[in-house]
Amino acid sequence: MKIYDWPTGPYPARVRITLAEKQMLSKVEFVRINLWKGEHKTADFRSKNYSGTLPVLELDDGTFLAECTAITVYLDALEGNPTLTGRTPLEKGVIQMMTKRAEIEMLDAISVYFHHATPGLGPKVEVYQNREWGLYQRDKALRSMHYFDDLLRKQPFIAGEAFSMADIAVIGGFIFAAIVKLPVPQECKALLAWYAKMQERPSIREQLAIVSPPH
Numbered sequence: 001m002k003i004y005d006w007p008t009g010p011y012p013a014r015v016r017i018t019l020a021e022k023q024m025l026s027k028v029e030f031v032r033i034n035l036w037k038g039e040h041k042t043a044d045f046r047s048k049n050y051s052g053t054l055p056v057l058e059l060d061d062g063t064f065l066a067e068c069t070a071i072t073v074y075l076d077a078l079e080g081n082p083t084l085t086g087r088t089p090l091e092k093g094v095i096q097m098m099t100k101r102a103e104i105e106m107l108d109a110i111s112v113y114f115h116h117a118t119p120g121l122g123p124k125v126e127v128y129q130n131r132e133w134g135l136y137q138r139d140k141a142l143r144s145m146h147y148f149d150d151l152l153r154k155q156p157f158i159a160g161e162a163f164s165m166a167d168i169a170v171i172g173g174f175i176f177a178a179i180v181k182l183p184v185p186q187e188c189k190a191l192l193a194w195y196a197k198m199q200e201r202p203s204i205r206e207q208l209a210i211v212s213p214p215h
């Protein structure tokens with residue numbers, strides 16, 4: 001298998017955390033696609049992923065799988081332990097719901113802020129920007145931090161009682177928040193405590209060390 005990857009990108013980090021959790025990092029060849037040079041927007045790359053985003057998983061039979069959630073579901077079905085997408089129908093449903101919520105409310109919202117209300121990946125890549133939309137999404141992301149904080153006052157993990165793909169999606173949100181310098185409010189104590197606890201997992205600690213922006 002190959003993963004089209006960029007080491008500091010929040011979304012590719014989600015898939016690398018998944019691979020690390022499943023002890024599968026060594027089974028994958030990583031191919032770097034330079035986001036800052038716009039290599040993800042070329043016709044060749046778009047023939048692998050129409051959306052022109054990373055990560056993309058290429059299987060040995062030539063199938064391309066894009067979208068972090070789809071890639072995680074696939075990898076989770078290959079290797080059982082730990083299970084990141086749930087065992088029972090209810091667990092599976094809740095994990096999908098919370099992963100989508102983490103994306104819509106936090107991670108994708110910060111991404112829109114980055115691409116629309118900051119210089120983003122630079123003028124060659126950011127051919128259309130709408131600053132107002134970007135700022136609106138930044139505020140939505142901040143609201144989501146309070147939502148996740150409330151949730152984590154009642155339960156240990158984003159989707160309930162067990163670590164899952166939904167936790168990894170929120171970690172992606174933290175990674176992007178650090179890149180755009182959008183600090184998680186200090187009053188979100190349960191969310192910050194959860195984030196500290198997440199870093200006890202080697203998979204997360206190691207990937208955070210890779211994505212940390214230079215100071």
Ligand SMILES: N[C@@H](CCC(=O)N[C@@H](CS)C(=O)NCC(=O)O)C(=O)O
Pocket residue numbers: 008009010011012035040052053054055066067068069111121125
């Ligand atoms: N919905 C996609 C989003 C992927 C995404 O936005 N990836 C970032 C990398 S961190 C990207 O390719 N950004 C480049 C761009 O949007 O121009 C997923 O879940 O995989």
